[in-house]
Amino acid sequence: MQEVRFRVFRYDPDKDGRRSYQTYTVPTFKGMTVLQGLLHIKEKIDPTLSIRFSCRMATCGSCGMMINGLPRLACYTLIEELKTRTITVEPLRNFPIIKDLVTDFEEFFTKHRWVKPYLIRLDTYEQEKSNVSYRQSDEELEHYIQFAYCIKCGLCYAACPVTATDKEFLGPQALAQAYRYYADSRDEGGVDRLRPLAEGSRLLRCHFAGSCSKVCPKGVDPALAIQLLRREVLLRT
Amino acid sequence: MSRLSIALKTWLIPVRYGLERWSYTLQRVSGVAIILFFVMHIAETGNVVGGPTVWTIPPYEYARQVWNETKEFLANPIFDIGLVLLAFMIFFHTFNGIRLTLVHFGVLLEKPKRPEYPYHPGSMSKAQRALFWLSIVLATAAIIYSLDVFFKVLQI
């Protein structure tokens, strides 16, 4: 059986609050994921290690972390594919750290909520109490379905160089969702969705570094959504 | 990490994130370099008329002396290399800037599609990448031309 070394970022604010790396040796098997490696550490070597995960199948979006310097889902990354004998695991960048590999998503979800990630209907009764179904053609669905695949894992947010330094910028995930609802034929938000985005650096600060789309584990392509959204903002507001 | 070190790291280290991140870094670095050059250029050519003192005395003799000194100071291969690099930066920044403007209007990008594994993001389209490479080619041509101007390497 082969082995790999895990170099894991450690931080515990309740202890000494020091940031350090700890190395563990983990036996591997074919098809083993980074998450399985971390769980081996937690179960067999060091139960004090904190990680967040749930589905183990790239669906819940909770196991995002920096693996060998790139934001990835631990459950969706095979140890084999990394092709290194030492795997460095750190918490996601651009997120405050709670403990070890667990990060705080408060700001991320606040921004997500800020773009109103739901269908807006002009009829207020319908908005609150609707029980009708809305028809949509296949073609209309194609306009936004790609962006509806987002699992809110935050990898794009961790990869974005603009998010790193500008907190007013809403970030790739929230902006992709802003476009996802704007482009939905059932949504009546229209230009009212666009106006708040035209202000300051909320949207326009995107410099098209494309790193979000590079790391998205679901093929959502936030960089594309942001440019399409920006076109609408530039032409319609 | 302090805000400044995060900024420098994300600005200046484009590795691992692909071509668009390189474009981002080069565009920023070239933008800053062009602005710095512009400020230095204004200050240095201001010497021709004797710098800020021109506003107080008719400074012809003084200006000639300062200008000659400036010219001597600038007659240094290090500044020539700086200008050669600047030629690259200006050409790259201009053409890549056109590419970015088009991209910001959604031009050159593919339409949204259902994600099928392995994913090929439509934002990383061939068209916008071709324009990136075109900017690099034009900027490299500018380097070759300016190398010849300053160092007579090619004798074009």
Ligand code: SF4
């Ligand atoms: S857009 Fe992709 S990377 Fe970003 S949160 Fe959604 S699934 Fe994760």
Ligand code: FES
């Ligand atoms: S554990 Fe759910 S996405 Fe990895």
